[in-house]
Amino acid sequence: MNKTEGKKRIDKLRQEIDFHRYNYHVLDKETMDPFILDNLKSELFKLENDYPDLITPDSPTQRVSGEVSEKFQKSTHSIPMISLFDAFSEIDMYDWQERNSNYLKRDFKPNYYCELKLDGLALNLRFEKGVLMLGATRGNGKVGENITTNIKTINSIPLKLRIPKSQELKDIGLKSDEIEELFYLIEEGIIEVRGEVVMSKKTFNEINLRNRQNDKAELANPRNAVAGSLRQLDSKVTASRNLDFYAYDIILSTDNRILERGEVIRKRDVADKLAGILGFRILKDNNVCKNLEDVFKFYSKVEEKRDNLPMEIDGVVVKVNDLKMWNVLGIVGKAPRYMMAYKFSAEKAATKLHDVIWQVGRTGALTPIAVLEPVKVGGTTISRSTLHNLDEIKRLGVKKGDTVIVERSGDVIPKIVEVLKDLRLGEEKEIKTPNTCPMCSGRVEKTGDEVAIRCLNKDCFAVNLRSISHFVSKSALDFDGLGPKLIEQFIENGLIKDASDLYSIKKEDLLSLERFGEKKADNILELIRKKEEASLSSIIYALGVRHVGQETADLLAKLFKENNHKNNYKITDISDYFSKLDEEELEEIEDIGPKVSSSIKEYFKDTGTQK
Numbered sequence: 001m002n003k004t005e006g007k008k009r010i011d012k013l014r015q016e017i018d019f020h021r022y023n024y025h026v027l028d029k030e031t032m033d034p035f036i037l038d039n040l041k042s043e044l045f046k047l048e049n050d051y052p053d054l055i056t057p058d059s060p061t062q063r064v065s066g067e068v069s070e071k072f073q074k075s076t077h078s079i080p081m082i083s084l085f086d087a088f089s090e091i092d093m094y095d096w097q098e099r100n101s102n103y104l105k106r107d108f109k110p111n112y113y114c115e116l117k118l119d120g121l122a123l124n125l126r127f128e129k130g131v132l133m134l135g136a137t138r139g140n141g142k143v144g145e146n147i148t149t150n151i152k153t154i155n156s157i158p159l160k161l162r163i164p165k166s167q168e169l170k171d172i173g174l175k176s177d178e179i180e181e182l183f184y185l186i187e188e189g190i191i192e193v194r195g196e197v198v199m200s201k202k203t204f205n206e207i208n209l210r211n212r213q214n215d216k217a218e219l220a221n222p223r224n225a226v227a228g229s230l231r232q233l234d235s236k237v238t239a240s241r242n243l244d245f246y247a248y249d250i251i252l253s254t255d256n257r258i259l260e261r262g263e264v265i266r267k268r269d270v271a272d273k274l275a276g277i278l279g280f281r282i283l284k285d286n287n288v289c290k291n292l293e294d295v296f297k298f299y300s301k302v303e304e305k306r307d308n309l310p311m312e313i314d315g316v317v318v319k320v321n322d323l324k325m326w327n328v329l330g331i332v333g334k335a336p337r338y339m340m341a342y343k344f345s346a347e348k349a350a351t352k353l354h355d356v357i358w359q360v361g362r363t364g365a366l367t368p369i370a371v372l373e374p375v376k377v378g379g380t381t382i383s384r385s386t387l388h389n390l391d392e393i394k395r396l397g398v399k400k401g402d403t404v405i406v407e408r409s410g411d412v413i414p415k416i417v418e419v420l421k422d423l424r425l426g427e428e429k430e431i432k433t434p435n436t437c438p439m440c441s442g443r444v445e446k447t448g449d450e451v452a453i454r455c456l457n458k459d460c461f462a463v464n465l466r467s468i469s470h471f472v473s474k475s476a477l478d479f480d481g482l483g484p485k486l487i488e489q490f491i492e493n494g495l496i497k498d499a500s501d502l503y504s505i506k507k508e509d510l511l512s513l514e515r516f517g518e519k520k521a522d523n524i525l526e527l528i529r530k531k532e533e534a535s536l537s538s539i540i541y542a543l544g545v546r547h548v549g550q551e552t553a554d555l556l557a558k559l560f561k562e563n564n565h566k567n568n569y570k571i572t573d574i575s576d577y578f579s580k581l582d583e584e585e586l587e588e589i590e591d592i593g594p595k596v597s598s599s600i601k602e603y604f605k606d607t608g609t610q611k
């Protein structure tokens with residue numbers, strides 16, 4: 001993308017992000033999934049990083065999120081509660097490390113402290129002389145809301161700091177003078193502990209169940225649930241929500257000086273252990289990683305166990321472990337250089353649709369496949385997704401060049417669920433339906449009320465390949481050991497044209513093929529021979545006749561058996577029989593209507609002995 005195109009895209013992204021921000025924060029209407037909004041913000045951030053002179057103070061990337069409510073007293077933070085930059089891939093993480101190296105003008109590959117990124121609400125706790133005096137939300141980053149009364153209902157927040165034993169501090173690596181200073185700060189100074197208030201998945205589900213039963217609106221996610229629970233005027237409501245608090249930062253001050261990072265406590269992992277000693281909950285998964293490769297291992301491990309954790313997390317926060325470096329690296333824009341939120345990819349993502357290609361299926365149907373800008377959805381990178389058929393393209397109103405939302409649910413292949421039409425620049429192109437088959441250039445046709453366009457060429461290589469591949473596949477006759485590659489080789493070499501030809505393959509035919517020896521040929525023939533005895537209805541199903549599923553196949557098998565009194569049937573016997581039946585005879589069977597009968601007729605019309 002050149003700078004002019006970049007500028008156009010940046011303008012569109014800003015408009016779109018701002019529109020949904022306004023709806024959500026001012027009108028209380030969620031008009032875009034927060035994950036998708038994050039995607040767009042991250043694209044905007046990358047573009048602004050490529051063209052820094054296009055950054056404007058009103059860009060959504062310059063915002064520290066959060067508003068201060070009038071309901072509570074305001075509280076100014078001793079140092080601002082800033083935000084974090086987001087990374088979504090290993091490449092983003094390497095880029096971050098490189099940016100820091102460039103900034104420091106030296107190779108910078110530090111140890112990192114990796115923490116779970118809890119999905120709740122940030123809270124600042126202020127302990128004066130060891131006693132909890134204030135609890136405040138982040139608010140707009142500079143000024144938050146004083147919610148001290150409410151946070152005192154959270155049982156994992158100590159109302160006064162635990163006084164450690166010297167030995168405990170020695171054990172985490174503090175030196176005698178540091179221990180002495182720390183005791184002074186706990187007893188006489190000010191210690192601010194920042195962290196995340198979270199609601200367990202269990203409580204969240206219980207509240208939503210109750211809301212459903214009482215016809216009340218359900219809470220969108222645990223984060224919103226925490227915010228709602230903390231901003232209650234009646235603390236009893238907060239108390240009933242069983243909230244938890246986990247510490248992720250400690251700021252030390254005397255009554256007239258905030259200590260620099262790295263003073264007294266030199267490492268982030270030590271600060272985390274100290275929080276535990278002072279009486280806070282800490283996460284036992286948090287860990288020091290020697291390099292980015294170790295960070296990636298940590299990330300994968302956490303992603304795997306994510307569903308089994310009691311609370312929601314949305315990634316890992318990767319922090320430079322040496323706290324002195326925090327001062328050196330400092331802050332840029334809205335977030336620090338010394339840490340990064342390495343987020344899990346959502347089950348949904350926004351990406352660009354570059355092109356549409358048409359794939360020929362086993363029944364000759366042409367399926368549109370979207371070629372996408374690669375994007376991570378639910379942990380895997382996808383670059384293709386099905387658009388199903390023409391109706392789906394019409395329904396979505398999608399064009400080439402559009403920004404689309406792809407979604408995956410469970411193990412299902414990802415699909416395009418929405419088009420972000422407001423991001424169009426006017427350069428998007430209509431998706432044209434093909435006039436000929438992309439495989440064989442044969443004629444294609446859309447018949448009757450069908451949604452699919454089909455290749456009409458009976459000998460279309462792609463159609464044959466797919467129909468035979470279906471025949472041998474696990475869901476049909478399961479010729480374990482005879483995959484699409486071999487089928488392709490057989491068709492290319494003229495051994496077979498349809499599934500029934502499989503049964504007339506001879507050993508010498510196989511031996512004439514590349515990479516075929518005696519043993520391999522014998523194995524394949526044995527496999528085919530065994531499958532000749534497969535049940536009649538599975539063979540009929542495996543033929544892949546359009547509209548003939550397993551149940552219709554059972555009905556056809558019954559009809560065949562009533563009229564053919566043999567013990568063993570060959571596929572050619574089946575073709576022979578059905579090619580001679582007419583549609584009326586087929587429709588005499590209960591449950592078979594004109595659509596199915598004409599499809600059966602169509603399939604068998606060129607088969608049988610007259611072939």
Ligand code: IVH
Binds near residue numbers: 117196
């Ligand atoms: S450090 C500069 N560590 O994520 C902010 N934040 O997306 C320093 N969060 O506002 C935050 N878990 O509320 C840090 N282990 C963790 C965290 C964490 C969750 C939240 C935090 C922050 C938000 C940024």
